[in-house]
Amino acid sequence: MNFTSLEYLIFLAIAFLIYFLLGQKARIYWLLGCSYYFYGCWNPKYALLMLFSTLITYLSGLFIGKSKTERQKKIYVFLSFFVNLAILFVFKYYSFSVGALNRLFALKIPETLNLLLPVGISFYTFQALSYTLDVYRKDVEVERNFFRYALFVSFFPQLVAGPIEKSKDLLKQFYVKHPFSWERFHQGVLWIAIGFFYKLVIADRAAMVVNQVYNHLDSYQDGGGLYLIAATVLFAIQIYFDFHAYSTIAKGSALMMGYHLSQNFKKPYFAVSIKDFWRRWHVSLSSWFKEYLYFPLGGSRKGFWRTQINLMIVFMVSGLWHGAAWTFVVWGALHGAYQVIENLVQRDSNSKNNTSLLKKVFKIIFTFCLVDFAWIFFRANSMGDAFKVIGNLFDFGKPIGADLLGCSGVEMVILLVACAAVFGLELISEKVDLLKFLYNRNIVVRYTFYYILIFAVIIFGIYGPGFDAQEFIYFQF
Numbered sequence: 001m002n003f004t005s006l007e008y009l010i011f012l013a014i015a016f017l018i019y020f021l022l023g024q025k026a027r028i029y030w031l032l033g034c035s036y037y038f039y040g041c042w043n044p045k046y047a048l049l050m051l052f053s054t055l056i057t058y059l060s061g062l063f064i065g066k067s068k069t070e071r072q073k074k075i076y077v078f079l080s081f082f083v084n085l086a087i088l089f090v091f092k093y094y095s096f097s098v099g100a101l102n103r104l105f106a107l108k109i110p111e112t113l114n115l116l117l118p119v120g121i122s123f124y125t126f127q128a129l130s131y132t133l134d135v136y137r138k139d140v141e142v143e144r145n146f147f148r149y150a151l152f153v154s155f156f157p158q159l160v161a162g163p164i165e166k167s168k169d170l171l172k173q174f175y176v177k178h179p180f181s182w183e184r185f186h187q188g189v190l191w192i193a194i195g196f197f198y199k200l201v202i203a204d205r206a207a208m209v210v211n212q213v214y215n216h217l218d219s220y221q222d223g224g225g226l227y228l229i230a231a232t233v234l235f236a237i238q239i240y241f242d243f244h245a246y247s248t249i250a251k252g253s254a255l256m257m258g259y260h261l262s263q264n265f266k267k268p269y270f271a272v273s274i275k276d277f278w279r280r281w282h283v284s285l286s287s288w289f290k291e292y293l294y295f296p297l298g299g300s301r302k303g304f305w306r307t308q309i310n311l312m313i314v315f316m317v318s319g320l321w322h323g324a325a326w327t328f329v330v331w332g333a334l335h336g337a338y339q340v341i342e343n344l345v346q347r348d349s350n351s352k353n354n355t356s357l358l359k360k361v362f363k364i365i366f367t368f369c370l371v372d373f374a375w376i377f378f379r380a381n382s383m384g385d386a387f388k389v390i391g392n393l394f395d396f397g398k399p400i401g402a403d404l405l406g407c408s409g410v411e412m413v414i415l416l417v418a419c420a421a422v423f424g425l426e427l428i429s430e431k432v433d434l435l436k437f438l439y440n441r442n443i444v445v446r447y448t449f450y451y452i453l454i455f456a457v458i459i460f461g462i463y464g465p466g467f468d469a470q471e472f473i474y475f476q477f
Contacts, residue, residue: 001038001041001042003195003199003245003246003249003250004195004196004199004200004245004249004463007041011034011037011038012253012256015030015031015034015156015257016256016257018030019031019257020180020257024177028145028147028148028151028174029147031151031155031156031257032147032150032151032154034156035151035154035155035156035159036050036051036154038156038159039119039120039154039156039159039160042119042160043116043118043119046116046118046119049087049118049121050118050121050124050153050154051150052087053083053084053087053124053125053128053153054128054149054150054153054154055146056079056080056083056084056128057080057084057128057129057131057132057153058143058146058149058150060076060077060079060080060132060135061131061132061135061142061143061149062142062144063076064076064077064132064135064136064142065135065142073136074136076132077132077133077136080129080132081129081132084125084128084129085125087121087125088121088122088125090113090115091115091117091118091121092117092121092122092324093320093324094113094115095111095112095113095324096324096325097324098110098111099111119160120159120160120161122321122322123158123159123160123161123162123164124153124154124159124160126164126285126288126321127152127153127164127165128153129292130164130166130167130288130291130292131143131149131152131153131167131171133292134166134167134168135167139167139168140167140168140171140172143167143171148171148174148175149171151174152165152167152170152171152174155170155254155259156253157249157250157251157253157254157259157261158247158250158254158261161243161246161247161250162246162247162250162264162282162284162285163247163250163261163262163263163264163283163284164284164285164287164288165261165262165284166287169262170259170261173258173259173260176258178257178258178259179258181258183439184255184256184258185256187252187255187435187439188251188252188253188254188255188256189252189256190252190435190450190453191248191249191251191252191255192248192249192252192253193252193450193453193454193457194248194252194453195244195245195246195247195248195249195252196245196249196457196461197245197418197453197456197457197461198241198242198244198245198248198422199241199242199245199246199249200457200460200461200462200463201414201418201456201457201460201461201462202237202238202241202415202418202419202422203237203238203239203241203242203245204242204461204462204463205407205411205414205415205418205462206234206235206237206238206241206415207238207242208406208407208411208462209230209231209234209405209406209407209412210231210234210235210238210379210406211406212231212405212406212407213227213228213230213231213406214231214235214379214380214381214385214389215381217385217388217389220392220398221388221392221395222392222395222397222398223395223396223397223398224392224395224397224398225392225393225394225395225396225397226396226398227398227405228389228392228393229393230405232372232373232375232376232379232389232393233372234415235372235375235378235379236269236368236371236372236375237415237419239375239378239379240265240268240269241422243264243265243282244264244265247261247264247265251263262283262284263283264282264283264284265280265281265282265283266279266280266283267280267426267429267430268280268281269364269368269371269423270364270426270427270430271364271367271368271371272360272363272364272367273342273363273367274335274338274339274342274367274370274371275339275342276367277367277371278335278339285318285321289314289317289318290314293313293314293317294310294311294314297310297313297314298310304343304347307343308340308343311336311339311340311343312333312336312337312340313336314336315332315333315335315336315339316329316332316333316336317332318332318335319331319332319333319335320332322378325382326383327377327378327380327382327383327386328377328378330377330383330386331374331375331377331378334373334374334377335374338370338374376389376390414460418460
């Protein structure tokens with residue numbers, strides 16, 4: 001069930017209305033049923049897989065809580081991680097791993113198990129495992145109500161593409177009674193409308209160019225550098241607004257019922273360094289890796305060079321988390337290498353505090369170029385395709401044409417105007433809380449903005465007959 005589909009809006013409306021007609025205890029069961037229905041619309045059989053993962057981590061939490069010794073607790077933590085990561089390996093990494101072994105040692109192990117990758121398996125697996133570690137560290141109390149814990153793992157607004165919530169943030173919210181609030185309802189609907197704008201007006205329109213170029217690279221090898229640069233920049237736009245759209249719609253859907261999800265994006269393309277970029281991009285995943293992998297590896301406590309090794313490990317694992325392909329590994333390794341180089345430069349630099357506007361603008365542009373170069377590997381269909389793009393980036397000569405660009409000039413103008421408007425508002429929001437400003441306006445101003453936003457989606461959104469609707473990119477992870 002796609003977030004931007006009519007089916008989802010009908011589903012959300014029914015879930016919302018019945019939620020507020022029920023008592024507090026019944027609401028948990030209702031939301032749990034809605035969440036499993038939502039996931040089951042994609043593949044009912046794999047809802048059982050999520051249930052199994054939920055049961056394992058729930059039981060591990062109970063056993064950890066009852067354990068008398070540290071050794072027993074570590075055994076249950078190990079078993080929880082082993083079972084869940086084994087499931088993740090079978091469904092997501094088996095073919096990649098076996099293929100690598102076959103090529104390395106000339107083996108003939110079957111490389112496919114004919115298993116469909118469950119939507120969002122990496123998201124709900126990491127969320128469930130974070131609970132195991134939180135219980136082990138005594139950051140949260142053991143959750144004894146299985147249904148409440150199952151809702152924490154499967155909560156439908158953020159189930160298949162995050163944000164990855166920590167148990168100490170989301171689980172406790174299921175204990176609180178949320179009375180209906182017009183303010184929360186209006187805010188939630190506004191977030192959903194903004195998410196629709198990000199996805200249908202910007203991300204899917206950018207995808208027209210990106211898919212045309214990256215899926216037909218042979219047409220751009222001789223003199224098509226301008227198209228490759230355009231498609232690569234537009235992929236940075238596409239993936240940002242695609243993923244931001246999902247997180248924004250998820251935030252709005254949860255807020256309508258009184259639940260607050262963590263902020264997943266903080267204007268990442270205004271970052272002045274790669275380290276700053278990862279404080280702003282996919283914040284929940286960055287936080288997960290920092291807390292549950294980087295710190296256990298030693299973080300920055302064991303010397304400069306050990307810190308750099310830890311960073312490389314974290315980012316290469318992050319690459320693999322995104323996908324079982326060498327392109328994702330290289331993407332993660334590039335970001336790790338960027339941070340290591342940054343740390344080396346800052347270590348030897350004597351002028352770290354120059355904050356002039358010109359220097360800040362240069363840093364933003366330079367950081368975006370580094371991020372965008374890494375996106376080539378993220379988007380390319382193979383390592384060979386990635387090197388085709390890189391090898392032809394500055395080979396110009398082909399004339400501009402809509403047939404090669406994948407969309408008309410009018411579509412490009414709409415895309416550029418929409419991007420300029422959003423990035424302009426993001427820039428202003430560095431100094432002014434725009435949503436608070438909007439909420440403080442009178443009803444005429446507020447509803448004028450709402451209607452403009454809704455009609456912009458209806459008029460300029462990419463959908464309808466003949467259009468291949470784009471699934472959210474992070475669904476595959």
